Amino acid sequence: MKVAFVGKGGSGKTTLAGLFARHLAAAGAPVLALDADINQHLAAALGATDDEAVLLPALGDHLGEIKEYLRGDNPRIESAAAMVKTTPPGRGSRLIGVDRPNPLYDTLVRDVNGVRLAVTGPFASEDLGVACYHSKVGAVELLLNHMADGPGEYAVVDMTAGADSFASGLFTRFDLTFLVCEPTVRSVGVYRQYTGYARDFGVRVKVIGNKVDDASDVEFLRAEVGDDLVGWIGRSAFVKAAERGRFQPIDVLEPENRAVLADMRTRVDACGKDWATYARQAAEFHRRNAAAWASDRVGADLTEQIDPDFIINPAGIDVALRS
Template sequence: MKIAFVGKGGSGKTTLSSLFIRHLAARAAPVVAVDADINQHLGCALGLDEAEAAALPALGDHLRLIKDYLRGDNPRIASAETMIKTTPPGEGSRLLRVREDNPVYDACARPVELDGGAVRLMVTGAFTESDLGVACYHSKTGAVELCLNHLVDGRDEYVVVDMTAGSDSFASGMFTRFDLTFLVAEPTRRGVSVYRQYKEYARDYGVLLKVVGNKVHGPDDVDFLRAEVGDDLLVAFGHSDWVRALEKGRPPRFGLLEEPNRRALELLRTTVDAAYEQRDWERYTRQMVHFHLKNAQAWGNERTGADLAAQIDPGFVLGEAAVTTA
């Protein structure tokens, strides 16, 4: 299952995504966690100190390795240089699995020990001073999109992505790569404004969206959110002494998280698992092709000097059958 956490800056999406990752790890579920936010805080939210988080390998620094591995012997892709962030897999491509070991995970993922288990953590890498004025942050998230395009995950396997804040997630087709998107919203007018943007943008792509209220202080806040987002409101998180201790760098044992918040996390998990029944690999593949063609026409063909539409394998559908064939 692929899950995205989105929301405006400061809404608490990184905190809630880290709590959800901890909840899954406590159930011994296999998890790949990805920090795709411009502000890289997921590692620290999962218990790493600042030095450990800063030492995590950046996906963007290993883009050539990622492309070489995923390209495999796909005859439609002439070289790694002609692969862009939206390049879809085809016959001969290598595909990623959550539970396996492979060169991409070896180079880009690091295990993080949590209560009850460990997760694999990957990060895009911070936006550095050398990037200012010459680079777009979405060029860094391209490695994430490329990996998601080649990832086949199954039931009871989880890929949790902490996305960049606000509506920036729509700068690429990555917002369609998820089985379920949790939009974290505070009970304020600004808090729900990102929800309206996301709902509007996602409507034509069948994106399954649920709102998770955060920083809720009472029934009036829940009523406000319900009035603004309707049935899209799934659950709301209130004050947490456990989270306050986490933010101070002294998180207690995860089993001590408040019971209402534990129940809320379990509702997130059961909602995610139910979404598995709606998975449509053919639609997922069509959306990959759609955004690849858009990017090819907008900039990819010119940048690579190739007709990137030729990379599309018309008979290929991503899914378990593709893994078996590969």
């Protein structure tokens, strides 16, 4: 299952993404965490030191290799250079799993305190004024477009804050999106903006309250987001200790907060897979990008990359692994 964490900057979405990934890994579930936020803090949320985080390989620095591998021998894609962030898989493409071995993971995924992590990479000084961060996030979109995840395995993505997530079709790539919401007017405003866009595309969104002090905070959130509120995290000594550099095992997390993580996993598992819709959405956003900029940039009609009869079958990953 593919899971996104979104919310206002400072709401605690990265903290929740890290806690959820750690909860899954501690339970023995296959999990891949992906940091797609312009502010790269997921490694720290998983307990990496600053020195360790700096050494993590960046997906954005290996975009050519990612494209070349995923392209496989798909006859609709002439070259890796012709691939863009929305290029969907087709017959001949290589599919990836959550934890199945492949050369990309060998190069780009690292274990951080028991959680496998890949990071988009920071916005570098040479990018200032000349590049868009979403070109880096495109590596995550390509990986998710080609990911044949099965039941009981999880890709957990920390998305960029606020409505920036809508700068590509990446927001449609998830089985369930958790919007982390503080009991404040500004945080609720981001919820309304996000759900206003997302639900036009059938994106499932559930709200997790964060920094909840008392019953009045819960009442405020319920009044503002209604039944979308499915749980909340109270002020946590565990989280405070982590933010001060004291990293502890996940089983030290307060029982009531651990129960929220367990319920979140149950809700993710209850989401049915709809691979046909997944393919349709991928094709729709690829057409949009092709018309807006991509075809002109590449010098070809990129809508021809869409294989109209192709729908991901998780069993197909075995074929990809042998190729």
